[in-house]
Amino acid sequence: MKKTILVTGGTGFIGSHTTVELQTAGYDVVIVDNLSNSKADVIDGIAKITGVRPAFEQVDCCDYAALEGVFQKYPGIEGIIHFAASKAVGESVEKPLMYYRNNLTSLINILELMPKYNVKGIIFSSSCTVYGQPDPEWLPVSEAAPIKKAESPYGNTKQVNEEIIQDFVKSGANISAIILRYFNPIGAHPTALIGEVPNGAPANLIPYLTQTAIGIREQLAVFGDDYNTPDGSCIRDFIYVVDLAKAHVAAMARIVEGKNAEPVEVFNVGTGNGVSVFELINTFEKCTGVKLNYKVAPRRAGDIEKVWGNVDKANQVLGWKAVHTLEDSLTTAWKWQQKLREDGIM
DSSP: OOOEEEEETTTSHHHHHHHHHHHHTTOEEEEEEOOSSSOTTHHHHHHHHHSOOOEEEEOOTTOHHHHHHHHHHSTTEEEEEEOOSOOOHHHHHHOHHHHHHHHHHHHHHHHHHHHHTTOOEEEEEEEGGGGOSOOGGGOSBOTTSOOOOOSSHHHHHHHHHHHHHHHHHHTTOSOEEEEEEEOEEEOOOTTSSSOOOOSSSOSSHHHHHHHHHHTSSSOEEEEOSOSSSTTSSOEEOEEEHHHHHHHHHHHHHHHHTTOOSSSEEEEEESOSOOEEHHHHHHHHHHHHOOOOOEEEEOOOTTOOSBOOBOOHHIIIIIOOOOOOOHHHHHHHHHHHHHHHHHTTOO
8 A cells, every 4th residue: 555645845846846756656645735936737747747646735834723634634644744934045034034933833733743643754854054154174064064053044944943853753752753954956857847936036046047048037146256165156065856856755765664763864965066156057058058147246145155065874874866967957947947938937
């Protein structure tokens, strides 16, 4: 009998790709999403790729009664992957209370319901932002690196959520948890049937870049060229979204098979390579043949200068590795943007 996994935020960018990989691996998936930053027709794309239509409930995870209704409707949920969260660094600086309310309440509701409905474990969508700006001796940053004061309310919600999970499990709750600290997910499914569709102006670099390349946005802003990096732009670890999705499948298998060594485990999920914003732009131009109109803008509040991951633990313990190149990721992102144009979406 297939195991059922609840995916919150499952119509979003990472959630939709993870749903595809879960279904491909033989799981049944129930998606919960309030569609605040995604659209329901993503379900059609998932169904076309996998041949299976996941169950979908339009529910806000902050609404405890509505969320409990999902557990009652789908008995036997074995694991949860919790993506649902507000996630733009800049917006979190402007609207901190919205971020604290949404990102903390949703997790607390889920954790409270898990023992009540005998859910074995949760995979929490965390972020490398919990490391803040690592000291030079901690680059590439490993899971053992100190957690620094967050640079943004968004980053702080991830830190606090990790602490909430740790405290809840320590209190004796009969659940296990795997915390995945992502680096920077980019790209789209190779079929171009699902990808990133931000509502309004994109907060993430790649959709803004591809929208500029296709003429929707006039110009891409590179926030700062005076950082202490080889070319002055910020350095990030960009991971292909399908590789990231597969890390969740590996983590979920570990939870449902009871293979986790500790009640709460933490893994970095990235490529292990640092790439600057200017390097990313140059790679995009080379692999697509499209010249980008960009300008250097002042630094942005909340941005970290440089961070990339030590991913040895995920490689060895989860048996997972990022296998796609930056060129692969950017090519799929461009193919997705072209498909959106063909379909008259943007």
